[in-house]
Amino acid sequence: MLINHYSVFIPISLLDSVDRQFDYILRGCHCSARSLARNMAFEGSMKDRGEVRIHESLDELSTDLADYIAELSEVSVKEHGVFTVALSGGSLINLMRKLCDAPYNKTVDWSKWYIFWADERVVAKTHVDSNYKLAKDHLFSKLPIVPSHVYPINDSLTAEEAASDYKFVIRQLVRIRVINVSNISDCPKFDLILLGMGPDGHVASLFPNHSVLEEKNEWVTFITNSPKPPPERITFTLPVINSAANVVVVATGGGKAEAASMAIDDVGPECLGLPARMVQPGVGKLVWFLDNEAASKLKRFS
Numbered sequence: 223m224l225i226n227h228y229s230v231f232i233p234i235s236l237l238d239s240v241d242r243q244f245d246y247i248l249r250g251c252h253c254s255a256r257s258l259a260r261n262m263a264f265e266g267s268m269k270d271r272g273e274v275r276i277h278e279s280l281d282e283l284s285t286d287l288a289d290y291i292a293e294l295s296e297v298s299v300k301e302h303g304v305f306t307v308a309l310s311g312g313s314l315i316n317l318m319r320k321l322c323d324a325p326y327n328k329t330v331d332w333s334k335w336y337i338f339w340a341d342e343r344v345v346a347k348t349h350v351d352s353n354y355k356l357a358k359d360h361l362f363s364k365l366p367i368v369p370s371h372v373y374p375i376n377d378s379l380t381a382e383e384a385a386s387d388y389k390f391v392i393r394q395l396v397r398i399r400v401i402n403v404s405n406i407s408d409c410p411k412f413d414l415i416l417l418g419m420g421p422d423g424h425v426a427s428l429f430p431n432h433s434v435l436e437e438k439n440e441w442v443t444f445i446t447n448s449p450k451p452p453p454e455r456i457t458f459t460l461p462v463i464n465s466a467a468n469v470v471v472v473a474t475g476g477g478k479a480e481a482a483s484m485a486i487d488d489v490g491p492e493c494l495g496l497p498a499r500m501v502q503p504g505v506g507k508l509v510w511f512l513d514n515e516a517a518s519k520l521k522r523f524s
């Protein structure tokens with residue numbers, strides 16, 4: 223049986239003896255209404271694989287995710303006046319939908335958000351496959367985000383040109399300090415990069431065994447042979463993802479269980495090349511948002 227919210231009653235000393243690498247955080251009993259959903263989740267953290275939050279339902283996951291993003295936004299705006307966030311496509315966008323509801327639609331300082339794409343399909347912005355269109359239709363058309371703070375790719379270019387153009391756009395924003403610079407690399411330091419994960423363990427458009435995983439110099443690159451359609455995409459590279467202040471990976475459903483275990487568990491060297499496992503922020507924080515099904519093969523939770 224999966225560890226669920228009842229597991230908070232397991233004494234921490236027992237968990238400790240089960241596995242010292244795992245630093246379980248038991249949620250406090252004194253919860254506000256806002257944090258109630260979090261208390262329905264199980265949360266643990268593992269050295270260098272980040273914090274893992276497992277939720278009983280997609281509804282709880284969405285609430286916790288919205289809460290977490292809102293908190294990061296508040297901290298970033300306090301620290302440097304803006305919140306720079308990069309999105310992916312897929313189910314992530316629907317799971318972020320609660321940001322459009324109360325209290326977040328009123329309490330978040332949307333005017334300070336700058337929105338980018340960690341990966342984008344090279345199609346027209348109006349195309350049904352466009353990650354920009356997905357996010358626009360379901361998220362930011364419903365929120366008071368400043369239109370000039372939204373940075374879609376230039377959809378009139380080839381994949382190669384679009385990647386290079388996107389890198390240029392980001393470079394200008396780094397230059398004027400809208401986007402921070404990492405102090406561990408020469409990469410931009412986004413306040414938050416939000417990723418989904420495919421059943422094959424891909425994140426952004428970084429697919430297993432693809433040469434794009436080796437890219438060390440470019441901030442943004444392109445592929446023309448994506449195993450997941452459409453084939454042409456641009457993507458942030460691993461150095462950029464791993465330079466972010468915060469990285470969130472969201473994965474739900476049993477189809478992601480194997481990849482989640484390979485990405486998070488203490489497994490053999492064969493898993494080290496899995497893109498999701500290569501997400502390892504240098505100084506930033508990594509948090510996994512999983513549902514029970516996606517977490518069902520995690521050794522430490524079963």
Ligand SMILES: O=C(O)[C@H](O)[C@@H](O)[C@H](O)[C@H](O)COP(=O)(O)O
Nearest residue numbers: 310311312313418419420425426
């Ligand atoms: O453009 C894309 O295809 C996405 O950015 C991709 O990386 C996605 O996030 C994962 O494939 C997970 O997608 P699901 O959550 O829909 O399974």
